[in-house]
Amino acid sequence: MCVVIPVHDVNPVRRTPWVTYALIAANVLVFVTMPGMAGSVTGGTKLAQLCDLQAFLDRYAAVPRELVHDQLPRLVPTGEVGVGPQGPGCVVAPPGYDKSPPLSVFTAMFLHGGWPHLLGNMLFLLIFGNNVEDRMGHIRFFLFYVVCGYAAGYGFALLNAASADPLIGASGAIAGVLGAYLVLYPRARVWVLVPFLVFLPLRLPAWLVLGFWFGLQAVYSSGLGVSGAGTVAYAAHVVGFVAGMLLAWPLKPGTPPPPEPPGLLFGRRARPRYTW
Structure with a gap:
């Protein structure tokens, strides 16, 4: 539920963001192998x-109730289909596996x-993750990403301790990346598409784009603007974003400002225009 779509930032990197690429590849690979997801485009x-x-x-x-109480439910879905008084449905039984809630x-x-x-x-991770990884280094960035994901997951669980609904997605960890980017490169320019009859391309400062995104998550997490906060874990986004800001803050003094070369249009240099 974002009113602007980022497509590119004017902030080159010094080294290849291998961890960012690996995270994107891992997320895509896991998704296409998840049960039922191959046909999710057509529904x-x-x-x-x-x-x-x-x-x-x-x-x-991750299930909030399991994270808070560190115990599994008595009955879980088995993956099989059965027929009951209400018709066909999913069969439940005692869990036949050991699950670690923290893992x-x-x-x-x-x-x-x-x-x-x-x-x-993956779009947000691709655009903003490369620069954060470039500043932190590969290993520290991966650890940072995981810590932000854990902060978001447990933060959401503590706020929804009775919920048995599964919590999935990289949004909490990526929100941490956005928070770090805001701290490290607030003046970097970001090309975004703004829907107004047509998609208008605008180049805006990162502090405006990411600050507005964070403001929306905070509003939605309170239940305003959406019915019951919808099915999106906005509170996890807020916690992950704040965690990313706090973890990146010590790196801010040594971070050089991003260059802003003139004449750039979506990452490509525009043709020079002559006046007379």
Whole structure:
């Protein structure tokens, strides 16, 4: 629910962001192998696939109630289809596996609920993750990414301790990346598309783009503007963003300002114009 779509930032990097690329590849690979997700573009998902997906998420997604109380439920989906008094449905039974709630926060960072969820997250990670990785270094960036994801996951769980709904997505970790980018490169220019009858391309400062994004997440997390905060874990975005800002703050004094070469249009140098 973002009113601007970032497409490129004017902030070159000194080295290849291998961790950012690896995270994107891992998220895409996990998504296409998740049960029922191969047909999620057309929406043609059968009951058997839905039951399989429900069992998969119950095992590998982060569940707030499990994180807070560190215990599994008595009954979980098995992935099988059964017929009961209400008709066909998913069979539940005692869990036949051992699940570590703390570890589920990590696995949940690579699970997504559909193509829009995945592609939106990967777009933000691609645009803003490369510069944060460039500033932190590969290993520190990966650790930073994971810590922000854990902060977002547990922060959301503490605010929704009774919830048994699975929490999935890389949004919390990526929100941390956005928070770090705002601290390190507030004046970097970001090309965005603003929907106003048509998509208008604008080059805006990062502090405006990311500050506005964070403001929307904070408003939505309170339940304003959406019914019951919808099905999106906006509170996880807020916690992840703040965690990213705090972790990146010590690096701010040594961060050089981003260059802003004149005549750039979506990352390509425009033709010179002569006047007389």
